[in-house]
Amino acid sequence: MEKEMPLVSIVSGYYNRVNFVDESVSSLINQTYQNIEILIFDDCSKDGTYEKLKAFEQIDSRLRVIRHENNKGFVRGMIDAVAIAKGEFIAVHGSGDISLQDRVSEQVAALINDPTLGAVGCHYENVKIDAANPVSHAKSKIVRRDFSGNAQQTLTKENIFTHGEVMFRKATYEQAGGYRELFKFAQDRDLWCRMSMISDFYIVPKQLYKRFSLPDGASVVVEKRVVQKVLAEFAVQNHELRLAGKPDLIKIYGNQALIFFKYTDRFIRNIYPVIIGGYMEHNNKPNPIVLGIVKQVTSRYFLNRFSIMLYLLYFVLPENVGKYIGRKRNW
DSSP: OGGGSOOEEEEEEESSOGGGHHHHHHHHHTOSOOOEEEEEEEOOOSSSHHHHHHHHHTTOTTEEEEEOSSOOOHHHHHHHHHHHOOOSEEEEOOTTOEEOTTHHHHHHHHHHHOTTEEEEEEEEEEEEOBTTBOGGGOEEEEEOOOOEEOOTTGGGTOOOSOGGGOEEEHHHHHHHTOOOTTOSSOHHHHHHHHHTTTOEEEEEEEEEEEEEEOTTSTTTSHHHHHHHHHHHHHHHHHHHHHHTTOOOHHHHHGGGGGGGOOOOHHHHHHHHHHHHHHHHHHOSSOOHHHHHHHHHHTSHHHHHHHHHHHHIIIIISHHHHHHHHHHHTOO
């Protein structure tokens, strides 16, 4: 019976996460669902992560570690790993996160039982680790959100999944066009938007995943959060174009499509708390004058001019700026 079950490819990418390898990878090889392959890419870690990962190949023959010769960045690594994955289903797994032992089994059952589903999530525990909250004293919260059906309109308002909790059909992923390299962050929001055009989504109403928010992660570092908000908004703007029967700007203009980014009221509402939060991190008592400046900075006039600057830096000077971005984008 086991051999008749679909092969699941678990894909995970690592960069300098040596202290989170053992428990995370062990959670994968200890899945109750046995018909799996585990593809882990190491993006030129310098802290011993690769060596720790490599040791697991001797423990479980289903696991394969791929080491990049050059730092590719997370999204390029995911694109390449999914491309060589042999499984009918792809389970994403965040570096250092933990998949509870029945995660794969439960999500496979959902996909088998409903052929209209393209992606499946689950309830998860979110653990925030920072300098003040090491692992032993980390703050955690169980996130229980239920969803089933068409997510096209929901995705214009919010992301219904965290990236690492999701299992999707490889065929649906390929039909949607896969991950796109423009999205150094928010690559999941962009992918779900496009997958929602051809499939339904579902969240298994059980806690099957444990997600760690680390001090250098995209959900914590202010600079990364700002870029994440910009790219998430751009993913939604392209999604709204598709829903209106209009062409996707990225398909037409490639990475240069970002010059057409619109500073909507929705974006202003989303970016403002991030900027204020970043300021609050370094100042216990915000100065009203500084807050006023922040409001001016988030005005449309400034942001429209900023979009031109962003375009010049990101695309017109790619050789020099690319090196800088390459250093900064290492997760």
